[in-house]
Amino acid sequence: MISIGIIGIPVIHYFTFVLMGLGRIICYHLTGNCTDYSGQPDNILLVLVTSVVQMLIAIYKTGIITFPMGIAIGIYVLKTSKVKNTEISK
Numbered sequence: 001m002i003s004i005g006i007i008g009i010p011v012i013h014y015f016t017f018v019l020m021g022l023g024r025i026i027c028y029h030l031t032g033n034c035t036d037y038s039g040q041p042d043n044i045l046l047v048l049v050t051s052v053v054q055m056l057i058a059i060y061k062t063g064i065i066t067f068p069m070g071i072a073i074g075i076y077v078l079k080t081s082k083v084k085n086t087e088i089s090k
Contacts, residue, residue, distance in 0.1 A: 013055040021047030 021042055027034035028041040035041050 010055060010059060013058050014051055017051035017054045017058075018047060021051060 022044075024034045024042050025044065025047065
């Protein structure tokens with residue numbers, strides 16, 4: 001289950017940012033709005049490259065919060081668990 005998250009989270013983040021970039025491109029062609037800070041429209045190559053950077057930043061920012069919280073919750077569950085020293089039967 002953890003391996004699905006390790007693989008899936010970066011892939012889903014990447015496709016989310018690609019879809020947002022494609023949405024900006026479509027918005028520019030339909031309305032003339034939706035340009036970047038310099039007033040230029042995005043192009044597909046720029047969207048594909050910057051989506052990788054945006055994905056890494058998003059995963060880093062959420063990891064700063066979720067990693068320590070996961071550790072804290074795990075420690076809490078271990079300390080308050082009523083089941084102690086049980087072995088998994090084979």
